Amino acid sequence: MENSQKALVLLRKIIRSADVQNKEISRRTGLTLSQFLLMQTLREEGQMTTGELAKSLALTQATVTSILDRLEKKALIARERGEVDKRKVWISLTDAGLELMKGAPTTQQEVFVRDFEDMQPWEQSMMVAGLERAVYLLNAEHLDASPVLDIGQLDRPPRTDAGK
Amino acid sequence: MENSQKALVLLRKIIRSADVQNKEISRRTGLTLSQFLLMQTLREEGQMTTGELAKSLALTQATVTSILDRLEKKALIARERGEVDKRKVWISLTDAGLELMKGAPTTQQEVFVRDFEDMQPWEQSMMVAGLERAVYLLNAEHLDASPVLDIGQLDRPPRTDAGK
DNA sequence: TCAAAAAGTTTGATATTCGAACTATTTATA
DNA sequence: TATAAATAGTTCGAATATCAAACTTTTTGA
Numbered sequence A, B: 001m002e003n004s005q006k007a008l009v010l011l012r013k014i015i016r017s018a019d020v021q022n023k024e025i026s027r028r029t030g031l032t033l034s035q036f037l038l039m040q041t042l043r044e045e046g047q048m049t050t051g052e053l054a055k056s057l058a059l060t061q062a063t064v065t066s067i068l069d070r071l072e073k074k075a076l077i078a079r080e081r082g083e084v085d086k087r088k089v090w091i092s093l094t095d096a097g098l099e100l101m102k103g104a105p106t107t108q109q110e111v112f113v114r115d116f117e118d119m120q121p122w123e124q125s126m127m128v129a130g131l132e133r134a135v136y137l138l139n140a141e142h143l144d145a146s147p148v149l150d151i152g153q154l155d156r157p158p159r160t161d162a163g164k
Numbered sequence C: 001t002c003a004a005a006a007a008g009t010t011t012g013a014t015a016t017t018c019g020a021a022c023t024a025t026t027t028a029t030a
Numbered sequence D: 001t002a003t004a005a006a007t008a009g010t011t012c013g014a015a016t017a018t019c020a021a022a023c024t025t026t027t028t029g030a
Helices: A003-029 A033-045 A050-057 A061-073 A095-103 A107-118 A121-138 A151-155 B003-029 B033-045 B050-057 B061-073 B095-102 B107-118 B121-143
Strands: A077-081 A089-093 B077-081 B089-093
Touching: A003 A033, A003 A095, A003 A121, A003 B003, A003 B033, A003 B050, A003 B107, A003 B121, A033 A050, A033 A061, A033 A089, A033 A095, A050 A061, A050 A089, A061 A077, A089 A095, A107 B003, A107 B121, A121 B003, A121 B107, A121 B121, B003 B033, B033 B050, B033 B061, B033 B089, B033 B095, B050 B061, B050 B089, B061 B077, B089 B095
Parallel strands: none
Antiparallel strands: A077 A089, B077 B089
């Protein structure tokens, strides 16, 4: 098999594996997968508008609105009409929402990290280098992604709305 | 940043990028995302049972049945009752289904392949090796959850219907 | 000033998704 | 060997997801 085909198959395996993980975690939190991914995005990015959420999740605004409706009913997110630009609606996690996401046990990732740290340094570097190269080819460097496991992310300074 | 955190960030970038791509592609084929992913799995794995599909996609059998219903109505997949084990139902792509998937040569993937082939052989090998290692780690953690047909097992032998 | 653009919601339609109950078949065991 | 348990798949009902199109409100640009 071509090397490029091998790489594509491996990438798809990574993606599928992540999908499985996300589904498991979302079930553990009592959320649907879409709700969980939306909450995860919010946790990473802080306050966002409906439109930004839609773009980040590759969904339409209408879809995001309907997911937000349900999360709001559960008091996991809050809507706030923009003050500068009154068309915008700023979404943020409530305390309950933050708590739920903090409690989302990323056991899977913990296992990944433990196994990773068992590898030889040269192996670690090789893997990171390989992944970096793949991300570059996928043109995905610009995508905003944080390591979900990193609890420190939770108290990232709130995004400044200024430039919006 | 820790190497392991770097790796997690890179993996998440790959996953988001793929999600966006998949949504684009599925729209182009006139399929929903779920239908597309199911067809993609079939194309990669060949003939599969409903249950194997469900496990591979991290869905319940009931869900897969309903997606299959719609794909069958469009004549993109075919069901065939197992001969050896009559409880099983073997799913395969029809010619039309194959054609549709062949015709979905994701532009993104073409770009990926072209760029990949521009790389030095040693770089190609490094990337494949890195990805392989990542897939291995991701698999290892999943093994305890579902011992049977694990997602993306590395060197799964080509499917033989005999023993089924 | 006012038409177009932008942000978000609503509506209506189809699809996804699950758990639970069901049928048919196979396997295990007493 | 009889039969209880397990396995494979479907059906059903209910909650969600998802989109396109139409709509409201607000901002921008000419």
